[in-house]
Amino acid sequence: MTTSMAEILAAHPLVAGLSGDGVALLVGCAKNVVFAPGDLLIIEGAPADTFYLVRRGHVxxxxxxxxxxxxxxxxxxxGAVVGWSWLVPPYQWTFDARATDDVGAIAIDGACLRAKALSDPAFGYALLTKVSTxxxxxxxxxxxxxxxxYADRDER
Amino acid sequence: MSTTTPPPSEVSLRRGDVVRLWPEGLDGLIGVLRDMGYDVKGPTVRDGAIVPGRLDGAHDLPVGWRDEQSPGRYAVHWANDELAFSWAVGPGSWKAEFFPAAQVQWHAERHGDTYRFNESVESLRPLAIVGARPCELAALDVLDRVLRDGALPDPRYVARRDGAFVVVVECARPASTCFCSSMGAGPGIEGGFDLALTELSDADGHRYLVRIGSERGALAIARVDHEQGLDVDRAARVIQLDASVVGMTRQLETDGLAELLVRNQENPRWLDVAERCLSCANCTLVCPTCFCSDVHDTTDVTGAVTRNRTWSSCFDLDHSFLHGGPVRASSSSRYRQWMTHKLSTWWDQFDTSGCVGCGRCITWCPVGIDITDEAKAIGRSDRALAVGRSR
Amino acid sequence: MTPAVHRVVERREETRDVTTLMLEPVEGPRLAFRPGQFNMLTAFGVGEVAISVSGAPREEGPLRHTVRDVGAVSHALCQRQVGDLVGVRGPFGSDWRVSPDCAPGPILDVHDVVVIAGGIGLAPLRGAVHELVARSHETGGRVFVLVGARDPSQVVYHDDLEAWDREGAVVLVTVDRGTPEWRGRVGLVTALLADAGFDPSSTAALICGPEIMMRFSARALVDSGVDASRILVSLERNMQCGLGWCGHCQLGPFLLCRDGPVVPYSGVVSTLLNERER
Known part of the structure; x- marks a missing residue:
């Protein structure tokens, strides 16, 4: 039995609750990826082109x-989202993100998603509401x- | 109509009986109580105030004295008449007799490689109070619920309280700061005493109506010169109590008060009162129900340890100290704690109000903060929040 | 009420400022207690302070207290060496209602129990977790132990955390500040809730830690679907007598030494925790 990308996406908190059409728009920008412990998902200063929805493992x-x-x-x-800088100019990562164990994630093309949000403002608003949450x-x-x-009062 | 007094031995008095006592009889009662083994105390004039003190006879009572009280003000003056109880409560309450301001909890000495404790509850002569006010008995009932009636009673309090003989005197001349009628704590009283006196002075003379509230009260009265109670005295008492109630101008609306305070913890009025409050703790020290205490240990060169308990106040900064600092650092949060506890959460904790309407906190506040005014102000601004000022 | 004299038979330095004292009475048997209750501990000549019992009733051996050095008395207690005397009065207050002799608590009719501890907040919960882990072997229920600490050096009870993990509990630890050596999680303790995998519809929770942490943890649990009436928190205020006499532990309608320290989060407590004392 295979699970479709739409089903995988819909199970993630960022996507859960979006309309079927919305999920379909996301599918077009998404692909499954895996990382080994120590791999960098995101590198500080690099173009913020792809962000990740974590399915398993930790980052x-x-x-x-x-x-x-x-x-x-x-x-x-x-359930976490890794990477926000794809949302706003200058589309450049601020921090590193590193897999601490075996990570399964959905990689989403940020530019692709922005273009879809621009052309479908209702979808864009729904997406931005989820991102804001x-x-x-x-x-x-x-x-x-x-x-x-947890610090003593005099340590704060 | 007049009756002659039968010899004491032939009298059979009971709880519930009513008798008339002349002033000499009151003097006799003090002697009888002393003969019965009591340490007799009552109101006395000392240092310009009417405060608890030792009574050797009726002459030690504030005979001929009056008080004048208003927010932040107290004075006594000599009125040169025969009335012994024509004043309202002063700064000292009977609380201190049962719950002293400083008390040793235990003493421990090194004994070999451990400690040996001495926790003896001192054996005192039982106390007889002649001249407690109804509000003060109500206050002792409140204290009883804290220190006697809980799962873990305070043995020192219980020892002092249980043997005490109480002669209460109803109030004929409430102070301007009194509001006991609002709290159901006076000016009259119907129970909880050994003897209840009402001081009467009219065409029939200066005398006391005495109601007997206990068997030992009956025994004591039987030993002093007394007469049968008269309807004219009963009627005079009712008229006098009515006049006391009418004369009590301060009032506290208690309906819904507990809930009002709980839902107004963010009311800006607390900031307003904090502008006036000095956090001096006078209100808690004169309050007949405030029970907070500090526990602290002292040690000597032999290694012996003494654990002491002293009165404390929720207005002290250290009262709410919790590793690193006080929980209630501001005057507003401390005043709010005091008043909310007194009038609201006391009910949750002890199923009673913590206030009996004695008015001491109003009189003895150096800046005249009035708990009844503060309650009214909260009521007027129910559910208010501080609003932003426009520039 | 005089303290029972105890002797320190073992001490463990848990962290830079946290010490566990193992106490045995000079005379008589070990005090009976229920997890969540506290004792008043006397450092003779210095004073007395409220410290929760961190032992478990079914654990053999001495009476266990974990003390954080935050004031004169707790400092003196932390300095006590093996053989020194400590006074013990108690136990006082309410408990987590997890041991068989307790009044029925919210854990009785649920499958999962989530225990959330912040910093030294694990101390009053330790006995409860012991009971819960043992009980889970009988009932088949699950136990989740979520621990937050300031940094890795502030995590207490490593042996216990490992033992609970071996015995089937889900043990997750997170710190606010990582170190180069720290391989565990970094973040707020509530972030662990998403990882735990409990069933919110059949979950009870026990929380102890700084008040802000308890407030936000309880809210996060309620947001995830846990019934607020099944959440217990352990509150703290100045305590000087343990007997309900001294008035220092006032918190709204509670005298915490008598009505607490463990209270249900639902109702008045959730309101109280939002009240601004300053």
Missing amino acids: AIEVHAPGRGGIVIETVGP ELLARLQATRLRLLDL
Whole structure:
């Protein structure tokens, strides 16, 4: 039994709830990919052309520093979106994203998706609402981590 | 109509009986209570205030004294008459007799390689209070629920409280700060006492209507000169209590108050009161029901340890200290905690209001913050939130 | 109420500022307790402080408390060495309702139990997890232990986490700040919920950690479909007597030493946790 790309996509939180037509538009920009532990999905400074919907495994969002290697900012797992910079100019990645274990993901061509969103504003709005939902959750989690919750009061 | 007093031995008085006592009889009662083994205390004039003190006789009572109270103000003056109870409660409450401001919890000495504890509850002569006010008995009932009636009673409180003999005196001259009638805590009283006195002074003379509330109360009265209670005294009492209620100008609307405060925790009025509140803790120290205490240990050179308990206040910054700092650092959150607890969450915790309407917190607030005014202000601005100012 | 004198028979330095003390009574048997309850621990001559019991009733051996060095008394407790004396009063307060002798709690009629611990918040939950893991072998239910910590050095109870994992629990750990050596997850503890794979329709949750973390964890659980009445949280306020006398542990309608520390998240608590105390 094979599962179609549309079914795979519809199971991902970013896509779940979009109309069938919307999913069909996404399918045209999507392909299945796998990464081995240590592989870079995204490289800081590179053109932000392809982003990923994680299906299995974990991806570390990193920034590298001299002598310290990759500093992990956040680890994301199944259901997560990896990469946002494809949405807005200058379409350039800000951080690295590295597979920490065997990762299965759907790669989506950002330029392809932007073109479809532009030509179908209703789809574009629905897509952006889903993207915003995920972004907001990540922003809120980041804000909470900024609080340094577990630190002593005098360490904050 | 007048009756002659039969010799005490022939009298058979019971709980529920009513008698008349002349002022000499009150003096006699104090002596009888002392003879019965009680440490007799009552209101006395000291340091310009009417406060609890030791009574050797009726002459130690505030005979001829009046008080004047208003928000932030208290004074006594000499009125040169025979009335002993024509004043309202002063700064000292009877709380301190049962729950002293400072008390040792235990003492431990090094004994070999461990500690040996001494937790003895001091054996005191039982206390007789002559001249407690109805609101003060109501306050002791509130304290009972905290320190006596819970799953883990405070043995020192229980020891002092259970043996105490209480002579309550109804209020004929409430202060401007009193609002006990709103709280159902006065000016009259119907139970919870050994003896209840109503001081009467009219064409029939200066005398006391005495209602007997316990068997030991009956025993005590039987030993002093008394007369049978008269309808004229009963009628005079009713008129006097009515006048007290009418004369009590301050009121607190208690209907829905608990819910009002809980749903108004973000009301900007708390910021307003915080502009005035000094966080001095006077209100909690004079309050007859505030029960918060600090526990702290002291040690000496032998390694012996003493655990002490002292009154504390939710207005103290350290009261809510939680590793690293206070939970309630601002005056507004502390005032809000105090008033919400007193009038609202006390019900959740102890199934009663924490306020008896004695008005002490109003009188003794150095800036005259009035809990009844604050409650009204919250009511007027129910569910208000701070609004942004336009520039 | 005087403390029972105990002797430190073992101490473990869990992290830079967290120490576990194993205590045995100088006289008499070990105090009985239920997971989630606390004792008042006395450092003689310094003072007394509320510390949750971190042992499990079915665990043999001494009484276990894990103390974070945050004040004068907790500092003195952390400095206590093997052989030193510590006073113990208790146990006090409510519990996680997981042991067989407890009043029926929300875990009784669910298949999955999610335990969320932030930092030292794992200490009051440790006994509960022990009970839950043992119970899961009898009932076939699943246990998920989600742990958040500031950084890898602040993760406590490594042996227990490994043991629970071996015994079938799903154990996930995340830290706010990774290190070059850290191979685990970096992120907020709520991010682990998506990975856990519990069935929200038959899940109860026990949460202990900083209040903000408990608030957001409880909300995330409710958002995922967990019934709010099946979520328990452990709250903390200044405690000086443990007996309901001293008034310091006021929190809204609660005296936390008497009505807490473990309370249901639904209803008044969810409102209280949103109240602004400052």
